[in-house]
Amino acid sequence: MWAWPTEEIVCERAFLPEETSSAAGRLTTLESGRPAAEADLIAFSISFESDYPHVLQLLEHAGIPLRSASRGEDHPLVIAGGVACFLNPEPVAAFIDLFLIGEAEAILPQFLERFRSGAPRQELLLDLAREVPGAYAPAFYAASYTAEGALASFEPVRDVPRKIVRPLLRDLSGTTTCSSVITPDTAFGRAFLVEVGRGCPHGCRFCGAGFVYRPPRFRPAAELVQTVRQGLAHTDQVGLVGAAVSDLPGIGALCAHFGGGEARLSFSSLRADALSPELVRALGHSGVKTATIAPEAGSERLRRVINKGISEADVLGAAETLVAHGIPNLKLYFMLGLPTETDADVQAIATLVKRIKHVFLAVSRGRRAIGIITASLGCFVPKPFTPFQWAAMEEVGRLKAKIRAVKSELGRVANVRVHADVPRWAYAQAVLSRGDRRTAEILSRVHALQGNWPQALKAVALNADFFVHRERGTDELLPWDFIDHGVTKAFLKQEYRRALEGRPGTPCGGGSCRLCGACTDAEGHPGS
Amino acid sequence: MKQTPSERKPGAGEIGAIRKDRRGRTTVALVYPNRYHVGMANRGDCLRARVPA
Numbered sequence: 222m223w224a225w226p227t228e229e230i231v232c233e234r235a236f237l238p239e240e241t242s243s244a245a246g247r248l249t250t251l252e253s254g255r256p257a258a259e260a261d262l263i264a265f266s267i268s269f270e271s272d273y274p275h276v277l278q279l280l281e282h283a284g285i286p287l288r289s290a291s292r293g294e295d296h297p298l299v300i301a302g303g304v305a306c307f308l309n310p311e312p313v314a315a316f317i318d319l320f321l322i323g324e325a326e327a328i329l330p331q332f333l334e335r336f337r338s339g340a341p342r343q344e345l346l347l348d349l350a351r352e353v354p355g356a357y358a359p360a361f362y363a364a365s366y367t368a369e370g371a372l373a374s375f376e377p378v379r380d381v382p383r384k385i386v387r388p389l390l391r392d393l394s395g396t397t398t399c400s401s402v403i404t405p406d407t408a409f410g411r412a413f414l415v416e417v418g419r420g421c422p423h424g425c426r427f428c429g430a431g432f433v434y435r436p437p438r439f440r441p442a443a444e445l446v447q448t449v450r451q452g453l454a455h456t457d458q459v460g461l462v463g464a465a466v467s468d469l470p471g472i473g474a475l476c477a478h479f480g481g482g483e484a485r486l487s488f489s490s491l492r493a494d495a496l497s498p499e500l501v502r503a504l505g506h507s508g509v510k511t512a513t514i515a516p517e518a519g520s521e522r523l524r525r526v527i528n529k530g531i532s533e534a535d536v537l538g539a540a541e542t543l544v545a546h547g548i549p550n551l552k553l554y555f556m557l558g559l560p561t562e563t564d565a566d567v568q569a570i571a572t573l574v575k576r577i578k579h580v581f582l583a584v585s586r587g588r589r590a591i592g593i594i595t596a597s598l599g600c601f602v603p604k605p606f607t608p609f610q611w612a613a614m615e616e617v618g619r620l621k622a623k624i625r626a627v628k629s630e631l632g633r634v635a636n637v638r639v640h641a642d643v644p645r646w647a648y649a650q651a652v653l654s655r656g657d658r659r660t661a662e663i664l665s666r667v668h669a670l671q672g673n674w675p676q677a678l679k680a681v682a683l684n685a686d687f688f689v690h691r692e693r694g695t696d697e698l699l700p701w702d703f704i705d706h707g708v709t710k711a712f713l714k715q716e717y718r719r720a721l722e723g724r725p726g727t728p729c730g731g732g733s734c735r736l737c738g739a740c741t742d743a744e745g746h747p748g749s
Numbered sequence: 750m751k752q753t754p755s756e757r758k759p760g761a762g763e764i765g766a767i768r769k770d771r772r773g774r775t776t777v778a779l780v781y782p783n784r785y786h787v788g789m790a791n792r793g794d795c796l797r798a799r800v801p802a
């Protein structure tokens with residue numbers, strides 16, 4: 222969540238309306254009920270590309286022209302941040318005046334100072350784009366394309382930086398990110414959320430967060446104890462969040478400190494190979510009913526390709542430990558359509574789930590109720606800024622067949638449920654994740670047709686398959702190459718090669734090496 | 750991540766929300782491009798490279 226400096230700033234929230242008919246009045250803010258369009262600044266926080274169509278809906282609902290180019294002095298400035306934009310802002314670029322790419326704490330103070338100058342719109346935008354770290358104003362850049370339709374060039378047309386270097390907070394100690402609002406009505410329940418760190422050292426090759434938030438950083442455990450204490454004044458439920466919560470140095474002590482009685486701790490992510498006794502005890506004590514394990518792939522070979530770094534023994538061990546500590550239900554995440562996947566790998570998903578069930582039953586025996594195992598099958602979308610950014614996404618028909626294959630193996634197994642993504646939606650997500658700025662045409666059409674993707678894709682001149690199903694050359698200019706997240710393209714290329722050869726990833730030195738480009742020396746120079 | 754459906758009005762039952770006087774200040778509408786129950790749950794950005802289930 223963006224933390225806004227509170228002095229002299231009034232920040233109110235707005236959401237997509239609950240009613241489906243957007244004709245029901247203007248978009249208003251939650252706190253004061255005023256029209257959002259009356260604010261000086263509209264700031265979108267976008268975590269998922271699949272929410273881009275909602276950005277258009279919300280702008281229309283607010284009464285603000287959809288295209289940045291159609292806005293004038295009377296309209297609020299429309300800015301956007303959030304990890305979806307960090308990976309690739311281009312598909313939604315035509316609708317946003319300014320993106321803030323990078324961690325808010327390292328951007329907002331300078332942004333707000335300049336924003337409050339009150340300069341005329343164009344002058345203000347140029348000043349922001351030039352002076353604020355991580356600021357990207359799409360209108361000041363122009364793209365050209367090859368005859369085949371790939372990106373040929375991407376250049377500034379005004380005096381603005383060629384590359385957007387995303388700033389990040391080098392050191393998290395002395396900063397806190399936690400809930401300022403506790404709400405009972407969300408997926409986390411009435412929990413006080415505390416961010417334990419950012420970034421993840423594991424380098425799973427499918428995960429965008431694993432590369433753009435490098436280097437991994439954690440807060441000192443002693444500071445977290447203080448933050449959790451503050452939260453306990455309001456609620457006994459505390460959610461520890463981060464990409465790699467189980468990697469937090471001192472997590473065991475933190476769990477032992479609070480997990481015994483006063484707090485009910487939950488975790489946004491845990492690795493199956495890192496379930497220490499303190500952690501599992503805290504989890505059991507919290508009353509959590511379902512724990513998630515993410516093997517992502519069924520076979521050891523394919524887990525090596527994606528660099529998941531978790532063995533079958535880890536997975537089975539985790540299942541056993543969790544159930545033994547009184548957490549009755551398991552949720553297992555898998556992905557279909559991963560690079561190099563064969564029918565044997567798909568088959569291996571069903572085999573692994575059956576083995577997990579075997580362990581699950583053995584431990585559950587003697588307990589009053591036997592829980593449910595839910596296998597969740599996602600469709601893999603190759604994400605920007607990952608080693609798989611060049612890979613083609615699997616065809617929708619093939620994905621359907623693979624889902625059917627797993628379902629037919631597991632469909633009749635007692636205590637096991639299978640839940641699968643809709644491949645068509647994953648395709649749409651891939652368009653929004655991998656497209657260049659011409660994707661605006663698709664988004665406009667989807668909006669005009671009220672979400673009818675098949676019709677929209679037929680109506681536009683653009684061939685979306687070109688973004689989704691084409692393996693890109695490693696020397697091709699990619700739509701998101703103008704952003705510098707630290708990690709070098711050479712490193713990602715090497716990881717892609719190693720993946721296709723089934724070799725494990727280059728381990729992250731946790732700040733002590735110069736291998737991927739994200740860490741710099743004392744003078745700020747990256748490694749070789 | 751699971752979405753908990755709720756019949757409650759967005760914002761009802763919140764602790765800590767501040768309702769400030771807007772006079773003479775820069776006003777920001779922080780917009781989450783999703784429904785309240787999903788938007789407020791995404792604050793942790795516990796992101797995985799695909800659609801959250």
Ligand code: SF4
Pocket residue numbers: 435436437728729730731732733734735736737738739740
């Ligand atoms: S340079 Fe080394 S330590 Fe820093 S993020 Fe990259 S791999 Fe990790």
